[in-house]
Amino acid sequence: MxxxxxxxxxxxxxxxxxxxxxxxxxxxxxxxxxxxxxxxxxxxxxxxxxxxxxxxxxxxxxxxxxxxQSDSKIEARNQAIRRNWMISKNLGAFHNYSKVKSKSYRSYIIGSDLLKKIYERKAIRQTRELxxxxxxxxxxxxxxxxxxxxxxxxxxxxxxxxxxxxxxxxxxxxxxxxxxxxxxxxxxxxxxxxxxxxxxxxxxxxxxxxxxxxxxxxxxxxxxxxxxVLKGSEPAHSRSHYAKKYGIPERADWILYTMMPPGLINDEIETVKFVANDLLQHYTPQEKVIIVRKNPNHSTDEFANMTLPLNTVIAEHYCTFDRDNDMIIQSPEGEQEWIDLLHHCAISLSVPSTVTLEFLTLNKPVINIGFGPDGKPDPRVNQHFEAGFYKPILSHQLVKKVENISNLTKCIISLNEIRNNTEEKPANEKxxxxxxxxxxxx
Missing domain, CATH: 3.40.50.2000 (Glycogen Phosphorylase B;)
Structure with missing residues (x-):
């Protein structure tokens, strides 16, 4: 054998x-x-x-x-050329924690096709040696x-x-x-x-x-x-389990808000509160509830003593983040709760992220917000929509972009109508x- x-x-x-x-x-x-x-x-x-x-x-x-311990000069130049090449061609360069540079004459000069081709070949050869x-x-x-x-x-x-x-x-x-x-x-x-x-x-x-x-x-x-793991999956725990755990109405529509990593935007919790208070003007806490899932980079006790609107709860945080070693670990219980909430929540609400793909895997609707705590378009968030990897997904019927708080309720209503007429994906998907x-x- x-x-x-x-x-x-x-x-x-x-x-x-x-x-x-x-x-x-x-x-x-x-x-x-x-x-x-x-x-x-x-x-x-x-x-x-x-x-x-x-x-x-x-x-x-x-x-x-x-x-x-560090990149060579050729590698560093290659990266600089490629970043400028992406910017010059509007390809949606992206960074989680900082704003991407705007296009300039320098972008066109440094990011030329010729320099890109020359230096990528040099860098490939050098990588084998170094x-x-x-x-x-x-x-x-x-x-x-x-x-x-x-x-x-x-x-x-x-x-x-x-x-x-x-x-x-x-x-x-x-x-x-x-x-x-x-x-x-x-x-x-x-x-x-x-x-x-x-x-x-x-x-x-x-x-x-x-x-x-x-x-x-x-x-x-x-x-x-x-x-x-999501394809053909079922939640391990019922809605009643989580309704009891978080003290929320079982029959309400649960909206899952997933937070960004702290960095580019550090006042996101204020946006959450702003959204929640706006929803309270249209829906009671018995109708709509926001469940906030902190980013893995957040600490366990972050927002612990914060007063939140009546329709908002923060989910248990199962992650530990070792900042010095850049290591995040989530417990199996945390992963299971995440999968369960994907099933039990009616809508995803967040800045553009991979969570969109997880909701779409389950054929569930997504609202991507582009506003800040004042309810107006937030330029800090805009690069997430402009990112090359995310732009195509905005054409999906279950994904809606909302740049102003005044459009949020209308968007929720329209997505609920689409959701009610959308069939679940087959369990035998490859x-x-x-x-x-x-x-x-x-």
Missing amino acids: KDREILGILLEFGFHEIKKYIHSGFAAKLSEKFDIVWLAIDKGSPQFDSYFRDTGYPLIYFHAKDFR YLSNQLEEVLREYRVEHLLATGYASVFAKSSFVTADKLSIKTWYLVNSWKDLYINNFLPFDFLNGIFVWSEQMKRDYLYHMPYLDKNKIHVSGNPTFD LGSDVILSHLLR
Whole structure:
């Protein structure tokens, strides 16, 4: 009987990878055909350690100090050129925590097609030379790794892992971690990957436009395996369970408000209160309730002593955030409550985010707000709507953009009408994990 092949998986992001591999069942699906070796930078998180060791597969730690500490001059220039190239072409460059620069003459000069082509080639060649790692080579050899899968490409750890694996003739695979990735850093510094897994045909076209050196035949549309757990799912706990837990009417329409990471906007809770008070002018707390889910980057006690409108509650916070090591961990109970609330809530209300995709996976409506605590358009939020990854989704019938508080109630009414006439998606929808597994096994 042939031994099972060994799949090495890079772990860099904590919260997102626990969702992607553990909570979604993706790791369990991969383990049906492969033995796994987890490879991670040690950030000193016992919860993270437990999640991945509990799979029964080895977790090998590395230390950040053992790798190159900064980008080369060529890499830095390449990034500057690419950022300006995106700006000059109105491609929706994005950053979570700061405002993206406006277009200028400098953007056109520095971001020219010619400079972009020259420096991306230089950076690709240099990446192969700079990031080989003897330490990684020893581990990959020791564990007889035959495939390497990662969801990041910009970090020193990811670059070192990919180029070292390629040197050893290990098959290398990249799975898009976030739809924001391309618009934050649109440079995959490898031209040797065996496969790239993207979420949609549009994403495939976007990756090829930004990086024409990629082989279109090696880019596969898999969807996002993180969402597999939602397809055909049912809530673990009833509405009555959460109605009792949070002291809210069971028969009310529950509106799920998901907060942004603190950074670009730090007064978002005031926007929440403003929205809640506006709703109270049209609906009683027995009709509409806002459940606020804090961002994983928030602290447990944030807003704990704040007086909120009668129609607003803040959900339990199941996340711990280690700011020094940039590590977020959510408990299994927190992940289950999140899935349950996706099912039980009638509408998502938030600034544009991945939550939109999770609601749409369940065929549920989304309202994206573009105003601040004064109810007027907020320029700080606008770049979220203008981001290249988000623009196309605004044409979906279940997604509405509201830039002024005066339009919110009308939008809720129209979405309720659409929701009542929308059928649920079939439970047999293709799973991202199945698509990825089929390519790994070829």
